[in-house]
Amino acid sequence: xxxxxxxxxxxxxxFAADTAFMTFVVLLMAFLYIPxxxxxxxxxxxxxxxxxxxxxxxxxWYEKLAGNEPLLRAIGNSFYVAAGATVLTLLIGVPAALAxxxxxxxxxxxxxxxxxxxxxxxxxxTGISMLNMFKLVGMPLSLETVILGHATALVGVVVTQVYAxxxxxxxxxxxxxxxxxxxxxxxxxxxxxxxxxxxxxxxGLLSFVLSFDEIPVTFFLTGRDNTLPMYxxxxxxxxxxxxxxxxxTIIVLLSLVLIVVSVLVTRQTGARSRN
Amino acid sequence: MTPIIEIDHLSKHYSPTSIGVDDISLSVGDGEFVTLLGxxxxxxxxxxxxxxxxxxxxxxxxxxxxxxxxxxxxxRRAINMVFQDYALFPHMSVGQNVGYGLKLxxxxxxxxxxxxxxxLKLVGLYDKLKLFPHQLSGGQRQRIALARAVVRRPKxxxxxxxLSALDAKLREQMQIELKSLQEKVGITFIMVTHDQTEALVxxxxxVVMERGRIxxxxxxxQLYDHPASPYVANFIGTTTFLPGQVRQGDGxxxxxxxxxxxxxxxxxxxxxxxxxxxxxxxxEKMRLLAEGETAPNVLEGRISEVVYYGLGLRLGITLSxxxxxxxxxxxxxxxxxxxxxxxxxxxxxxxxxxxxxxFAGQVAP
Amino acid sequence: xxxxxxxxxxVLVLGIPLAWIVLFMLLPFGIIGxxxxxxxxxxxFVPAFQFGNYxxxxxxxxxxxxxxxxxxxxxxxxxxxxLLAYPFAYYLVYRCRSAGLRTWLYMAVIAPLWISYLLxxxxxxxxxxTQGVLNSFLIWxxxxxxxxxxxxxNQFSMVVTLTYIFIPFMVMPIYTALEKIxxxxxxxxxxxxxxxxxxxxxxxxxxxxxxxxxxFTLTFCLSFGDFVAPFLVGGPDGSLIANVIxxxxxxxxxWPLGSALSVVMLVVVLGVVSMGDRAExxxxxxxx
Numbered sequence: 001x002x003x004x005x006x007x008x009x010x011x012x013x014x015f016a017a018d019t020a021f022m023t024f025v026v027l028l029m030a031f032l033y034i035p036x037x038x039x040x041x042x043x044x045x046x047x048x049x050x051x052x053x054x055x056x057x058x059x060x061w062y063e064k065l066a067g068n069e070p071l072l073r074a075i076g077n078s079f080y081v082a083a084g085a086t087v088l089t090l091l092i093g094v095p096a097a098l099a100x101x102x103x104x105x106x107x108x109x110x111x112x113x114x115x116x117x118x119x120x121x122x123x124x125x126t127g128i129s130m131l132n133m134f135k136l137v138g139m140p141l142s143l144e145t146v147i148l149g150h151a152t153a154l155v156g157v158v159v160t161q162v163y164a165x166x167x168x169x170x171x172x173x174x175x176x177x178x179x180x181x182x183x184x185x186x187x188x189x190x191x192x193x194x195x196x197x198x199x200x201x202x203x204g205l206l207s208f209v210l211s212f213d214e215i216p217v218t219f220f221l222t223g224r225d226n227t228l229p230m231y232x233x234x235x236x237x238x239x240x241x242x243x244x245x246x247x248x249t250i251i252v253l254l255s256l257v258l259i260v261v262s263v264l265v266t267r268q269t270g271a272r273s274r275n
Numbered sequence: 276m277t278p279i280i281e282i283d284h285l286s287k288h289y290s291p292t293s294i295g296v297d298d299i300s301l302s303v304g305d306g307e308f309v310t311l312l313g314x315x316x317x318x319x320x321x322x323x324x325x326x327x328x329x330x331x332x333x334x335x336x337x338x339x340x341x342x343x344x345x346x347x348x349x350x351r352r353a354i355n356m357v358f359q360d361y362a363l364f365p366h367m368s369v370g371q372n373v374g375y376g377l378k379l380x381x382x383x384x385x386x387x388x389x390x391x392x393x394x395l396k397l398v399g400l401y402d403k404l405k406l407f408p409h410q411l412s413g414g415q416r417q418r419i420a421l422a423r424a425v426v427r428r429p430k431x432x433x434x435x436x437x438l439s440a441l442d443a444k445l446r447e448q449m450q451i452e453l454k455s456l457q458e459k460v461g462i463t464f465i466m467v468t469h470d471q472t473e474a475l476v477x478x479x480x481x482v483v484m485e486r487g488r489i490x491x492x493x494x495x496x497q498l499y500d501h502p503a504s505p506y507v508a509n510f511i512g513t514t515t516f517l518p519g520q521v522r523q524g525d526g527x528x529x530x531x532x533x534x535x536x537x538x539x540x541x542x543x544x545x546x547x548x549x550x551x552x553x554x555x556x557x558x559e560k561m562r563l564l565a566e567g568e569t570a571p572n573v574l575e576g577r578i579s580e581v582v583y584y585g586l587g588l589r590l591g592i593t594l595s596x597x598x599x600x601x602x603x604x605x606x607x608x609x610x611x612x613x614x615x616x617x618x619x620x621x622x623x624x625x626x627x628x629x630x631x632x633x634f635a636g637q638v639a640p
Numbered sequence: 641x642x643x644x645x646x647x648x649x650x651v652l653v654l655g656i657p658l659a660w661i662v663l664f665m666l667l668p669f670g671i672i673g674x675x676x677x678x679x680x681x682x683x684x685f686v687p688a689f690q691f692g693n694y695x696x697x698x699x700x701x702x703x704x705x706x707x708x709x710x711x712x713x714x715x716x717x718x719x720x721x722x723l724l725a726y727p728f729a730y731y732l733v734y735r736c737r738s739a740g741l742r743t744w745l746y747m748a749v750i751a752p753l754w755i756s757y758l759l760x761x762x763x764x765x766x767x768x769x770t771q772g773v774l775n776s777f778l779i780w781x782x783x784x785x786x787x788x789x790x791x792x793x794n795q796f797s798m799v800v801t802l803t804y805i806f807i808p809f810m811v812m813p814i815y816t817a818l819e820k821i822x823x824x825x826x827x828x829x830x831x832x833x834x835x836x837x838x839x840x841x842x843x844x845x846x847x848x849x850x851x852x853x854x855x856f857t858l859t860f861c862l863s864f865g866d867f868v869a870p871f872l873v874g875g876p877d878g879s880l881i882a883n884v885i886x887x888x889x890x891x892x893x894x895w896p897l898g899s900a901l902s903v904v905m906l907v908v909v910l911g912v913v914s915m916g917d918r919a920e921x922x923x924x925x926x927x928x
Contacts, residue, residue, distance in 0.1 A: 252756075
């Protein structure tokens with residue numbers, strides 16, 4: 001640290017600034033996390049109204065969940081949709097990232113714009129435009145149409161993550177593979193893929209979670225089957241109950257597990273590629 | 276020597292205005308160590324990458340051992356490359372890196388193991404077999420990249436600025452090592468560098484490149500002693516250039532008037548009296564005459580600078596017309612103060628006729 | 641034959657996403673674009689080419705007002721997020737001395753993205769409601785006597801909720817932009833005798849503007865199209881375009897008008913994105 005003779009009383013103002021920043025950060029964290037704790041706390045509260053103070057501990061809301069047939073079916077549907085959408089986004093997103101990184105072709109800027117558009121484009125536009133198309137070609141709405149919608153809406157997430165990793169990969173690695181006798185396919189499998197694997201897994205996890213939570217696209221593209229968020233959404237229209245908090249708490253816990261997994265995955269390879 | 280690589284009128288134009296390589300023809304003998312030398316942007320790397328198959332030529336052809344490989348992809352050429360950043364696969368161990376090319380050739384496990392062993396022994400790193408690239412030092416990575424390339428016994432090995440990432444000491448050591456390794460394995464090496472010392476130390480043949488073309492090619496000694504142009508004279512070694520005018524000339528020698536006197540030079544073209552020329556003189560070929568000493572080819576001037584550089588002194592001599600040239604003087608064991616030439620003192624420099632380079636025209640390199 | 645084998649990987653790599661874009665983006669966009677010129681004829685709609693739907697959108701106060709309100713709310717959300725995100729990112733990059741703490745705090749802000757978006761909106765409904773956590777807490781603490789209704793079902797609650805949901809999108813690009821500013825520029829500025837404030841104003845802030853632009857773009861577009869938060873915490877005067885679009889495709893059964901609204905949203909998003917792109921590029925070009 002250098003003493004800056006131009007700045008006025010350095011020690012004092014620095015201390016004041018540090019305190020101000022710390023207070024601000026604490027408040028921001030409170031803003032971000034108190035709501036989540038509220039959500040969790042009321043899932044164990046033995047009153048059906050969500051008001052302070054907490055009245056007593058119960059696991060009743062969780063027991064109620066276990067017997068809720070439509071809810072369980074919705075959870076099953078959500079897993080099906082999220083898994084399908086994740087596989088599709090990877091199948092489209094990884095080639096798209098490779099194309100952006102490796103190939104030069106006319107209209108590349110437009111291609112990039114379009115494939116990344118759904119990141120900023122509200123889901124409702126994707127949902128409605130696809131709904132219109134399915135109606136037009138006479139395709140009945142189902143969980144499968146939801147999967148197609150999610151894949152379209154989430155492919156940009158995979159593209160950005162995989163593309164960012166590809167950019168950090170020296171171009172010479174693939175050339176070295178070519179040089180040692182590997183064709184395009186072999187070099188991809190042996191050299192490129194292992195080095196972008198963690199980015200693919202991370203992107204896959206993220207798109208799984210986002211698909212699992214997705215509402216706007218699902219809202220327009222689902223048929224008679226409900227996904228979990230759609231089920232919760234329709235429950236909310238009828239009124240709020242701590243049962244929703246119980247589902248929410250479980251979802252928060254599962255999300256937490258996935259976050260930890262994705263951090264571990266990316267950290268492992270991060271350490272190896274740093275030298 | 277039979278040529279292993281024959282390059283015929285090869286060009287690479289990125290766009291009509293951006294030309295990487297311009298109409299180059301070159302033949303490389305089997306087992307030679309050839310260096311492509313030039314400043315950045317002269318096309319040397321592009322040429323190397325075309326030989327390796329990483330760039331497609333716009334025109335011309337490349338033949339490897341008699342077969343046309345101009346449009347063959349890298350994985351169908353018996354050529355291997357050591358990349359500037361080594362390009363070791365970070366997710367593979369040293370052994371897997373070196374063995375990868377053999378695996379793709381379809382070698383048996385046993386053969387892979389023995390050949391990897393031999394290659395690593397060649398570069399002195401067999402004990403690093405199980406380590407990963409990030410656990411190695413820069414010099415070690417360089418050697419692993421080398422082992423990975425020679426293990427496939429290619430007909431030609433390409434090296435793209437192989438020593439540029441190493442520090443000065445290690446670089447000097449690796450120059451010698453690379454050269455002796457090349458002699459041991461007997462593979463043709465083609466190296467790209469911008470470092471003239473590297474080129475002089477290691478090469479059998481140097482190809483000096485200038486703006487996508489070959490400026491001159493020859494053995495290190497040929498280039499050093501007979502540079503074909505001021506560009507080459509300037510790039511290989513140090514040369515000072517002085518403007519001059521031909522007084523008298525025939526096909527083999529010429530007498531040239533300079534600011535500080537007249538010099539006789541050996542030439543290979545006929546100059547006519549009155550021709551404007553540029554004379555190139557190397558500092559290490561100039562001899563400072565003692566007082567009263569006489570010699571044939573002499574320039575006179577005054578000492579304007581004295582620079583100490585360890586091995587000796589470099590003197591800046593200003594001639595009567597204001598032009599300045601450098602002259603090196605090796606230092607004897609002990610140097611008396613009185614022996615150090617003082618600034619402002621008159622000086623006479625002698626130079627042998629075969630050390631005077633004469634280039635037609637007035638050139639400012 | 642060999643040429644085909646050589647180019648096949650490239651064709652596949654480009655072809656798959658390209659086909660997807662054409663089939664599931666361009667084609668659907670084209671369809672709603674077409675529908676937006678059609679005519680509503682109860683109970684369905686008929687092909688036509690007329691601008692009636694668009695005229696309605698911009699002249700009928702019912703829709704024009706919603707468009708304006710949506711824009712206003714989105715801008716407010718952007719500003720609120722910026723006010724929270726910028727000092728936070730600045731703290732992480734320049735003030736936080738422990739690398740471990742920095743990682744944790746950054747993760748803490750990003751992590752909510754992984755937690756259900758619906759739940760994050762829902763929890764604010766339970767907090768801000770008349771019988772909700774905040775009101776009952778304030779009564780319990782003796783600060784107010786009767787539940788206040790000022791927290792929920794208004795534009796304030798919507799801005800709070802949307803800010804809560806979208807703040808990670810503001811933090812990420814600003815953090816990245818601040819981190820990319822070379823430390824020696826800041827030092828050079830101090831060396832030239834600029835105080836911390838002037839350094840911030842003349843060096844740090846201008847160089848971080850691309851990040852701010854990116855954050856604004858994302859946050860604005862996402863808020864602009866949101867329809868869950870307004871539904872949960874917005875009141876009668878709180879419906880946004882997305883809610884209106886939903887109604888047009890639902891109970892109002894006016895698909896042409898709904899399509900026109902979607903087209904407007906698409907155009908707004910494209911416009912904001914390209915403006916953001918330009919701002920980012922100018923910022924980068926002005927940098928090092």
